Amino acid sequence: MLEFTKTDKMVHLVQNNHSLLPVIHRFGIRLGFGNKTVEELCSVYGVNTDFFLAIVNTFHNKNYFPKAQLLSFSPLLIVDYLKKTHAYYVGFSLPQIEELIHQLLLSTPQQNSEMKMIETFYLAYKRKLLEHLKEEEETIFPYVEMLVLKPQEVEHRNFDFNFEKEHEHVDFELNDLKKLILKYLVPEYDEWVCNKLMEEIYRFEKDMHDHSRMEDAILIPHVLHLMKTAE
Ligand SMILES: [Fe+2]
Ligand SMILES: [Fe+2]
Known part of the structure; x- marks a missing residue:
């Protein structure tokens, strides 16, 4: 390609x-x-x-995935990009998906329990994802910035760097959401909203996958390396 x-x-x-x-x-x-x-x-x-x-x-x-090249950039550049990606998810992707699910629910017959189940599932997913993003923003990102900018002031902390598991969860749940919609949506719905929603979910899934890969394969090795050199 x-x-x-x-x-x-x-x-x-x-x-x-x-x-x-x-x-x-x-x-x-x-x-x-x-x-x-x-x-x-x-x-x-x-x-x-x-x-x-x-x-x-x-x-x-x-x-x-040019791992060696990505590892050669300053961790500050990477953190900055990851933060902007979070802002895009929080400010655009998640509200957009939520709004489309809601519109889809409104376009289906009254008392549609399948659609309500989809909405409830999404809201729980969103809550967990926001917690994950917040944890990264409040712990890992500032820690990386400190390690680069003021390594002498860093207190060594024992973080659980194993985000891979959380990332897998996030992936699975998004996949479940897609399956719920594809399998259980009742046939009376607004096609335009449905197409737009599915497009947005697939786009978000791909974006998140890339984002998580950047954190697992680039950011975390960077942190571990910086921690070693700061010791
Ligand atoms: Fe992240
Ligand atoms: Fe993450």
């Missing part, structure tokens, strides 16, 4: 894969790309071009 390079026009990236747009937005890069290349736009917005390309290509191609 094609790998984007710094001389590609930014327009070309989005035309090739429109789901890259939210990722590009996460870097603060806005539309109105003109004829500018990736490198030119990254320079306009003060974004590290190599980091941008590593993230975009990882997102674009599920078989592409």
Whole structure:
């Protein structure tokens, strides 16, 4: 599969894969790309071009994961990107899915217990996911920033770095949500809302998968390495 390079026009990236747009937005890069290349736009917005390309290509191609290169970037860049991704989930993806589930419920016959079950399941999933994001934001991310910026002030703490298990749970539950809808939705519903909801869930699932992989395979090894050097 094609790998984007710094001389590609930014327009070309989005035309090739429109789901890259939210990722590009996460870097603060806005539309109105003109004829500018990736490198030119990254320079306009003060974004590290190599980091941008590593993230975009990882997102674009599920078989592409330049682990050594990703590990070579500052953990601060990675934390910043992960935080922006959280903000996108909390501010956009989760409310969007919730609203669509709610609209779907309203479009089905009264007293539709299957649809209510789907909504309840989603709300429980969302609660758990928000807890997970909050835990990362309150413990791991500030800890990484301290380790990089003020290593002499770091108190060594025993975190449970095993997020992989939690990430697996999050994956499973999202998959269960999809199954619930695909298997149990009653046939009277608004097609447009349903299509949009499923599209959004699949998109979110892919995004979360990429995000978790970045935390498990890049961020945590970084933290462990920094902890060793700070000792
Ligand atoms: Fe996260
Ligand atoms: Fe996570």
